[in-house]
Structures are given as structure tokens and as C-alpha cells.
Amino acid sequence: MRIGVECGGTFTDLVVLDDDGVLRATDKVFSTPSHPDQAVTTGLRALSAELRDEAVLLHGSTVATNALIERNGARVGLIVTRGFRDVLELQRQDRTSMYDLTYRKPAPLVPREWVAEVTERLDRTGAVLEPLDDDSVRAALARLVTEGVDAVAVSLLHSYADPAHEQRIAVLAEAEFPGLVVSLSSSCAREFREYERTTTTTIDAFLRPRIHQYLSDLEASAHELGIGELHVMQSNGGMVPARAAASAPLSMLRSGPAAGVAGAIAVAENAGVASIVTMDMGGTSTDVAVVHDGRPELTTEVSADGLPVRVPMVDITAVGAGGGSLVDVDSGGLLTVGPRSAGADPGPVCYGKGGTRPTVTDANAVRGLLRPETFLGGRHTLHTEAAREALRPLAERLDRSVEQTAEDVYQLTSIAMAGAIRVTTTERGYDVKSYTLVAYGGAGPLHAATVAEELGMSRVIIPPHAGLASAYGLLTAGFRREFSQTFLSDVSALPEEGLRPVMAQLRAVARDQLQAQGVPLEDADFSFSADMRYEGQGFEMHVDLPHGTGTSTGQLLEGFHEVHARRYGHAESSRAVQVVTVRLAVTRPRPPLVLPRVDIDTELPVHTSPITEKGTVVEAVFRSRRGLAVGAKQRGPAVIEDGTSTTFVPTGWFAHVDEHTNLLLERS
Known part of the structure; x- marks a missing residue:
């Protein structure tokens, strides 16, 4: 038995497949950002003991990213070659906001007073210009530990050419202060460019105690529930045992989004499509990536909370436009979407959990695209009127109706996502029109056809159980x-x-x-x-x-x-x-997997209901995705519902079901 659990900013998704690839259970629970392991164990406890017994738990999480953004990690000291104490303060001359007169460089993870110098020097070939002075190392370690650091990062000049001096410091640290967490730049990023290598190493030291504790607690909870092994998704799209992930916390920075890309690749491969653009729209953001001939684009030039990280990751472009993104009107009277999000708590107004500020999901509810009786499989009440009242003050400021404002929010969100896709394709020399869009996440299928139309794309794939696609992706990934x-x-x-x-x-x-x-x-x-x-x-x-x-x-x-x-x-x-x-x-080869299918029931009822489309109210067909048999077609305007996501088929598009029960959207 294999259990995939992916923790997002708003929801935690869970999928269970048996050894024959048969779908045994799914669940979607609200995430618990302050204690992310709680949502995981809540979902696992809801499973029967039979499904948990000796199962393999495959996990993707944003815990590393959140710890870095919130600066909630270890107190880190840094050891550098004498004369290079200010490497983190100097940074680079480039700036993310070129014309911002009040721009401030991102704050380093290590304050200057916790940077210690040691006597040693290599040249760029690794030749020793000055031997490592052990006494200077002992003095540096003693000072940092006395001042209360929990972990030490070591980044010596040109250690990528010869790591011997850094390795000696690790030996001395273990001898003098057993158990002290030590991160070596020659292990984290054995590459040149001093500033980038040093920040990467400090991030590793900053995250390592937190990630080690998180995975240890999760593994213990899983074992108590009868689960056998814990494996973790990495940012490069590969899976590793929890022990390996704990020793390389940098690899978890984009763990969740990478899982979605892995799942999209498996879906596309099954459908005979080699080159795709993935679009994962969750509650907090939308992540897009490009896949050429079945292989995702990787990058080593990533910024996390303004700090460069030099480890290979799936090249994902994120935009702050998710289902929970907050909607507002700025001082110039323009409608804005994101990047701030209502998150899981309180969430959108229509969730009825105390939210008061309108979000993208509220706008979609007001448009009529989300029905209270079928939202999240009917397991959660949808407060559409509350969403309408939350949007009303914005509509009045814009001098538009609430319905027009809701549609404007939808269009603005779709345009933002299309812009992110242009960055990953057109601006890099790729013709986006020749790609197929694979849309997933709870909100992705609602916007997919509109995004595709904005980009001139003509085909969209919505996988089965699209709202759980990242959790499925965990089950498709091999070791890397x-x-x-x-x-x-x-x-x-x-x-x-x-x-x-x-x-x-x-x-x-x-x-x-x-x-x-x-x-x-x-x-x-x-x-x-x-x-x-x-x-x-x-x-x-x-x-x-x-x-x-x-x-x-x-x-x-x-x-x-x-x-x-x-x-x-x-x-x-x-x-x-x-x-x-x-x-x-x-x-290593990924495990054999039979991708899940939709359980067809053509006797399910079909409804019609009014929605707002292009400024007018039109009657749209509403039907369950389970009610569409293989080969069935549905012309827009239509809304196709399942328990984890909702697909909108605009006028001028039609949906049909392929042999794998993927939902294909194409222009009429």
C-alpha cells in the first residue's frame, strides 16, 4: 500500500493506492500551518488500519519554505576564511527592485556578530597557501557556541576545489562540541561564487534542526499508526528516504510543487503527450513549469526569501494568484489580486470560517461556478451570499455590479497565470502554442481554458481527481x-x-x-x-x-x-x-503505477444553473465528472464537478473524456 500526502498552504491532500494501482481512498483536509504534521496525522488517522498497515508514506510539504520565509529556524553561526567576514553583508550589486529608492537588501540569516574567521587559505585550484590553524577553529567554535548558536555553517574560500579544510573543521566541531549541527559548503554546494555558496550553506544550517525534528516526529507518528516507511519528495522531482531528506533540507524547498509536476508528467505520458506546461493552482499561489519530451526543466538559480540557493530544483515559476488570494482596490482605483492570501485560516469568506476579506474563490462563487451542494463533495458548506457581501464594497468603489467585479477578478487572475506561463516559455524561446496545458490543483481547472485562450493554446488536460494531483505525483516519482x-x-x-x-x-x-x-x-x-x-x-x-x-x-x-x-x-x-x-x-526507476481513473456513473443527474460569462448571465450545464463516460462530450458553457476540483468549460470550448478518463478541453 502506498499513501501520498501533500501539504499545501490551504489544504492537505491524501491519496491511497494499493500494490495493483487501485485507488483505495482519498481525502482533503484543511492544513495546519502552525503545526503542519497535525494535518498529516489527521488525514492518516481517518484511514482504516487495513490501509495503513505496513504502508509506505510518500510526503511532500512546504515546511522548509515556510520556515525560511518566516525566519523560524536555528540560530546559525558562520565560519569563514580570515578577511571574508562580510561576504553575507556585501551580497551582489544587482537588486530585485531596480527603481525602488527605499530598496533594502534581504537580511542575511546570520548576523555579523555570529560570523567567525579562521586562519587558512586556498587558491582557486585547491593549492594550500596557508594551512588551517586548528587553534583558530577551536576559538571560533567556542565563541559561537558560547553566544548561543544552534548550528554552524562553514564556507571557506575555494573549498569547492579541495574540501579538506572544511572537513577538518567538522571533525574538530564534533570533538569539541558533540552533536553540534555543522553544514559544510563543500557538501551543500561544491561550486564557485562565494556569496551564493555561503548563503546556500547558511540556509542548510538554518533548516536542518527544524526539518530533522519535523521528519522525526512525522515518522514516529506514522509508525504508531502502523505505517512502515517514510519517503520525502525533493525539489528536483525525485523521492528519497526520510533519513536522506533530513540530511539535505535544502532539497525540500519546493517539495510540494515538484510533486505536482511529477504527477502531471505521468498523466501526460499516459495520454501520449511529451511536451506540456503544468499549472497547479492551489489556495495560496499558482505554480507553472515546462516539460520537454517528458523531462522537466531544472534550474540551480533559485531565490528563497531573497537569498540565492544553489541546488537543482524543478524550474517552477510561482505567481501570487491562488484560490485564497485576497482581492482589493488600490489607491489608484485599480482592482488587485494577491499576492497576500487568506490561507487555510480563516480562508475565503465563503468557507464560513471567519474570513472577512474577499478572495478569488469568493469571486468564483459569486459568478455561480461553485455550487453549495457539491462544493468539496458536499462535505463543506459554501456561503455564497457572504462572499457577495464581501465583494460589494469593492464593486461600489469600482462603480460596477458585484457580478461584474467577480468576473473581473476571474479574468485578472487568469491573466496573471498566463503571464507566469509566458515567462517560462515564450521569454525563453519556446512556442507555447505547441504545448498542452495540464491543469490541476483545487482551482486550476476553473481557470485552465481561459488561461489557454489567453496564450493561444488549444488543448488542456485535466487529470482524474485533479485537486489531488500533487498527492498522486508523490506516488509516481522515482528516487533522485x-x-x-x-x-x-x-x-x-x-x-x-x-x-x-x-x-x-x-x-x-x-x-x-x-x-x-x-x-x-x-x-x-x-x-x-x-x-x-x-x-x-x-x-x-x-x-x-x-x-x-x-x-x-x-x-x-x-x-x-x-x-x-x-x-x-x-x-x-x-x-x-x-x-x-x-x-x-x-x-532509480520509479515504481510501476496504474494511474487512477474516474469511477463512471452515467445515471447521475445533469442540472442547469445561471452563471456570469463575459458580462451577461447565461445558463450553464452542471454535471458530475463521474457522469461523463469515456468518449462523452460536453460543450460550454458548462461546469464539471468532482469532489476535489471544479472545471469550467467556457463558451467556444468543449470537453471530452479520453480512454484514461482524463478530461480534455479543446476549442470548438
Whole structure:
């Protein structure tokens, strides 16, 4: 038995599949942001003991992201090479708000008084210019511990070239202060660029005690309920045992959204579609990603709460437009949506949990797209009139009717999501019209067709149980871990064996770490890639290295020029090319999975009800998704309901059901 539990900002979703891929149970409960494990255990306790017995729990969560945003983590000290105490304060010259005269740089996780210097120095090749002084290390550790730090980050100059000095500091820390949490930059991000490597390491130290405690508590609760193993989704779209995740908390920063992408890939693969755009609209935000030929785009250039993080993650663009996003009118008289959210508590006004400020969900209820008798499968009361009254003051300020204002909110939200998709596709040289949109999350299918129309896309896939797609994604993901090492060299200057020595070194490091964590490697695949650039560029491009290309400079150059031309429309074969970083992805096959289907019942009733569409009131067909058999079609305007999400089919579109019970939306 496999149980997938994904914790979002508003809801926690739970799905149970047996070993034959048969859907045994689903649930959706309100999240508990202050104690996220409570929602998980609440959902698990609702399952029968038979379903829990010796099951594998697969988990995705926003706990790491929330801890960082709320600055609710360990008290971290930092050890650096003498003379580099201000690396976190200086940061970079770029700024996120170029024309903001009151702009302030993001505050470092480590205050300056908790940064300690030690005597040592390497050059960029790893050669020792000044040996590590053990006494200076002991003094630095003693001062930091005396001042009350819970964890220590270590980021020495050029330690990516030789980690020996950092490793020695870890040994001394364990000897002097047993149990002290120590994060090494050579383990977290063995790459050059001092500021980015240091912030990544401080974030690791900041999160590690919190994540370790969270996963330990969750694992203990799961075992009490009869569950056997706990595995955790990583930001790169792969699954690892809880023990491995606790030792690498950075990998959980985008855990939940990555699960949704993994599920969308499985759905698209099953439907015979290779290239998709995913759109996950939850209660707090909408996350979009691009998948080419069944593989998600990955990135190592991620910012979390304004701080750079250099670990591989699924390249997800988030926009603050979710079902719970707050709606307002600004000082200029313009309607605004998000980025602030009503969250799970109090939530939208129509939930009746004490919310007073209107949200996107309230607007959809006022439009007539959500029916009280079927909302969340009829298990939760929908207060449409309360939502209408919450929107009324905004409508009066805009001099519009409440219904017109609700439709404006819907359109503005859809346009914001379309803008996020443009950033991930059109602005990177991809023709979005040639992709299929896969929409999921509780609110995604409500906006999917409108977003697709805004972008010129003609096809949308809504998977079965779309509101639980991220939880399903947890069940589809295989094992994946990433390793990297900076290796700065002109391609023309590579030795005859090319990148093979550094590839062998990375492979050995990966084997040692994974075997120590109890990960079986008999069926593992080791895939290499390189970050490359033209000489003089300040950024790199990711180039896959097919098996056996580590010795061929010609293949390295050919691969880089091809990637550059695809992204920017040109390549300069006469310019010198550099290898900057070599990367290794260790993967294991994902478990066999039969994707869930919709349980069809064509005897279910069909209703009509008025909705607001394009400024007028029209009669729309309302029907259960279970009432649509394979091959059935439904023209818009229509609303197709299930227990976890609602799909809106606008006028000019039609929906039909494929052989896998996916709901396909296409233009008429």
C-alpha cells in the first residue's frame, strides 16, 4: 500500500493506492500551518488500519519554505576564511527592485556578530597557501557556541576545489562540541561564487534542526499508526528516504510543487503527450513549469526569501494568484489580486470560517461556478451570499455590479497565470502554442481554458481527481539525488581523458553518501551534465552529457552550441567555450503505477444553473465528472464537478473524456 500526502498552504491532500494501482481512498483536509504534521496525522488517522498497515508514506510539504520565509529556524553561526567576514553583508550589486529608492537588501540569516574567521587559505585550484590553524577553529567554535548558536555553517574560500579544510573543521566541531549541527559548503554546494555558496550553506544550517525534528516526529507518528516507511519528495522531482531528506533540507524547498509536476508528467505520458506546461493552482499561489519530451526543466538559480540557493530544483515559476488570494482596490482605483492570501485560516469568506476579506474563490462563487451542494463533495458548506457581501464594497468603489467585479477578478487572475506561463516559455524561446496545458490543483481547472485562450493554446488536460494531483505525483516519482563540483576549464585545455576524472570523483562521492544512507544502488542510473558558457560570459547553460561523452571535447562543444542556439537563436562556434561545473544525477526507476481513473456513473443527474460569462448571465450545464463516460462530450458553457476540483468549460470550448478518463478541453 502506498499513501501520498501533500501539504499545501490551504489544504492537505491524501491519496491511497494499493500494490495493483487501485485507488483505495482519498481525502482533503484543511492544513495546519502552525503545526503542519497535525494535518498529516489527521488525514492518516481517518484511514482504516487495513490501509495503513505496513504502508509506505510518500510526503511532500512546504515546511522548509515556510520556515525560511518566516525566519523560524536555528540560530546559525558562520565560519569563514580570515578577511571574508562580510561576504553575507556585501551580497551582489544587482537588486530585485531596480527603481525602488527605499530598496533594502534581504537580511542575511546570520548576523555579523555570529560570523567567525579562521586562519587558512586556498587558491582557486585547491593549492594550500596557508594551512588551517586548528587553534583558530577551536576559538571560533567556542565563541559561537558560547553566544548561543544552534548550528554552524562553514564556507571557506575555494573549498569547492579541495574540501579538506572544511572537513577538518567538522571533525574538530564534533570533538569539541558533540552533536553540534555543522553544514559544510563543500557538501551543500561544491561550486564557485562565494556569496551564493555561503548563503546556500547558511540556509542548510538554518533548516536542518527544524526539518530533522519535523521528519522525526512525522515518522514516529506514522509508525504508531502502523505505517512502515517514510519517503520525502525533493525539489528536483525525485523521492528519497526520510533519513536522506533530513540530511539535505535544502532539497525540500519546493517539495510540494515538484510533486505536482511529477504527477502531471505521468498523466501526460499516459495520454501520449511529451511536451506540456503544468499549472497547479492551489489556495495560496499558482505554480507553472515546462516539460520537454517528458523531462522537466531544472534550474540551480533559485531565490528563497531573497537569498540565492544553489541546488537543482524543478524550474517552477510561482505567481501570487491562488484560490485564497485576497482581492482589493488600490489607491489608484485599480482592482488587485494577491499576492497576500487568506490561507487555510480563516480562508475565503465563503468557507464560513471567519474570513472577512474577499478572495478569488469568493469571486468564483459569486459568478455561480461553485455550487453549495457539491462544493468539496458536499462535505463543506459554501456561503455564497457572504462572499457577495464581501465583494460589494469593492464593486461600489469600482462603480460596477458585484457580478461584474467577480468576473473581473476571474479574468485578472487568469491573466496573471498566463503571464507566469509566458515567462517560462515564450521569454525563453519556446512556442507555447505547441504545448498542452495540464491543469490541476483545487482551482486550476476553473481557470485552465481561459488561461489557454489567453496564450493561444488549444488543448488542456485535466487529470482524474485533479485537486489531488500533487498527492498522486508523490506516488509516481522515482528516487533522485544530485551532486555537483565546480571544474573551471576551457574545453580546449581539457586533458585527453576530458571530464572523466571529475566524473569518476563525483560518482565515488555519490556512492559513498548514498550507501551510508542505506540507498540501494544496484539498479541506479548515473547521468552527467555540465554547466558551460562562452569565455567572458557571467552565466552558464546546462548541457546534458550522454553516456560516454566525458572524453570527447568535440561532443562537449557540439552540445553547448546546440543548447545556446535553441535558447538564444544563435551560436558562435569560433568563440572559446568553458566548462564551469560538472553535475551528476543518480536516479532509480520509479515504481510501476496504474494511474487512477474516474469511477463512471452515467445515471447521475445533469442540472442547469445561471452563471456570469463575459458580462451577461447565461445558463450553464452542471454535471458530475463521474457522469461523463469515456468518449462523452460536453460543450460550454458548462461546469464539471468532482469532489476535489471544479472545471469550467467556457463558451467556444468543449470537453471530452479520453480512454484514461482524463478530461480534455479543446476549442470548438
